Each structure stands twice: as C-alpha cells, then as structure tokens.
Ligand code: KIV
C-alpha cells in the first residue's frame with residue numbers, strides 16, 4: 001500500500017516507527033521500495049555521495065529533478081520526498097512555491113523537504129497552501145555548513161536546545177507533516193518528539209525519534225570519504241563491489257571472461273562465405 005502523509009500521522013499516533021532511506025536512481029529506489037521501507041528521500045546528499053562535491057551547496061534544481069524522476073519511477077509504495085536544494089527556497093516565498101511545484105510536477109515527488117526553522121516558516125506555509133506536503137529539517141542543516149563553521153552536533157547547550165524546541169513547534173504550526181532532526185543529542189530529540197504532534201525522523205538523533213533516516217551509501221559501506229558516527233553499516237557492499245571489480249579486471253586481462261556461455265552463436269559457414277568474397 002502506498003505510504004502517504006496520512007500514514008506518517010497515523011504511525012506517530014500508533015507509536016509505530018517510520019523507516020526512511022535516501023535513493024538517487026531507479027534501481028536502488030526499486031530495491032528499497034520492495035524491501036518495505038516506508039519512505040524514500042531524494043536527498044541533496046546527492047551532491048556528495050553521487051556527484052562527488054565536498055558539500056551539498058552546488059546541487060541544482062535540475063540535478064534534483066533529474067534524480068527525483070528516476071526514483072519516482074522505481075518507488076511504488078514508498079512516499080517519495082525530494083530535497084529542495086540550496087537557494088531554491090531561501091530567496092523568496094515565490095521561489096519556494098515554484099521550485100517545490102517543479103519537484104512534484106516534473107520530478108514526481110509526493111512531498112518536499114527544506115532546511116531551517118522560523119526563518120523558512122513563510123515558505124513552508126505557502127508550499128503547504130499549494131497542496132504540497134513539506135518535511136522540515138532541523139539541527140545540523142548541511143546547507144548552512146559555512147554559517148555553522150563545520151558539521152557539528154546541534155542543541156547541546158541550553159540556548160540552542162530551547163531554540164530547537166521553538167523551531168520544531170514553529171515548523172509544526174506552519175504545517176509541516178514531519179521534521180528531520182540531524183545530529184541532535186538523544187535526550188533532546190526524545191523530549192521534542194513527545195512535545196510535537198508531527199513525526200520526528202532522526203539521523204544521528206537517537207532512539208526517541210518517531211522514525212529514522214540514513215543515507216543508503218552510509219549503511220552499505222559505499223561511501224569511503226567518511227562514515228558518520230550515527231551510521232550503522234548493515235553490509236560492507238563497498239568492499240564486495242571492489243572485490244568484484246578487481247576480479248573482472250583480472251579475468252578480462254587473463255582472457256578468463258567471457259566464457260562460452262556468455263557468447264552468441266551463428267552459422268559459421270557464413271564467415272567462410274564472407275572470406276571468399
Ligand atoms: O540529503 C540528505 O540525505 C538528507 C538526510 C541526511 C536527512 O537530508
């Protein structure tokens with residue numbers, strides 16, 4: 001059955017945890033969907049794990065639409081949420097609505113996600129008014145890496161902890177159907193999850209959240225630039241892929257691949273005929 005924003009709301013009410021993974025292409029989305037994961041996020045982490053940029057700031061609307069289209073074609077039941085890239089919603093409420101609309105209309109997403117709290121509540125309200133569900137994103141918001149001065153856990157001190165609570169209540173009041181908490185101390189994330197009625201989806205935010213999200217490369221050992229503390233590696237697929245690639249290179253070099261069973265047959269008399277012409 002298709003996961004919807006209603007499923008998210010019901011899950012929180014029934015205290016059922018929500019699973020979410022990122023995907024950026026058709027075949028991965030199909031696997032995640034078939035595995036029964038509730039939601040697929042086309043994250044702007046795309047910029048780092050797929051495109052090789054050092055941060056998410058270079059990701060464009062065209063990048064996001066291109067990959068959201070691919071994921072949407074592979075996701076039958078999972079709710080597809082597309083990230084709004086840096087500068088596609090910060091600039092104005094108008095830009096936010098137009099760009100959210102493109103991710104749904106052209107990309108095929110069922111919802112969008114944007115980073116920030118009180119400063120983007122006007123955008124959240126306007127997008128929701130256009131009938132597009134919005135997921136907020138608080139705590140460590142990677143599009144603010146230059147303002148933060150690096151990637152750090154957010155909300156450890158009293159001031160920032162109180163601010164996070166206010167922002168979570170703010171995005172809820174603005175109409176967000178869910179909120180991602182990234183790199184937030186477990187106790188704070190658990191407390192705020194109880195204080196608000198929309199599901200909190202955590203990444204590095206501990207066990208008290210209403211759901212969890214991971215970048216799929218992190219959980220499969222496919223991104224070697226670094227592995228964050230919060231990521232559990234379920235299978236070392238990166239290692240297995242590298243071994244397979246090395247075997248292939250070796251077998252091609254030593255003429256062990258292809259074997260007869262990988263080849264196509266024909267009437268070889270035809271070759272003899274050609275030779276005589
Ligand atoms: O871009 C992304 O993958 C994200 C998740 C880490 C929540 O925003």
Ligand code: NA
Nearest residue numbers: 043044045083
């Ligand atoms: Na993101």
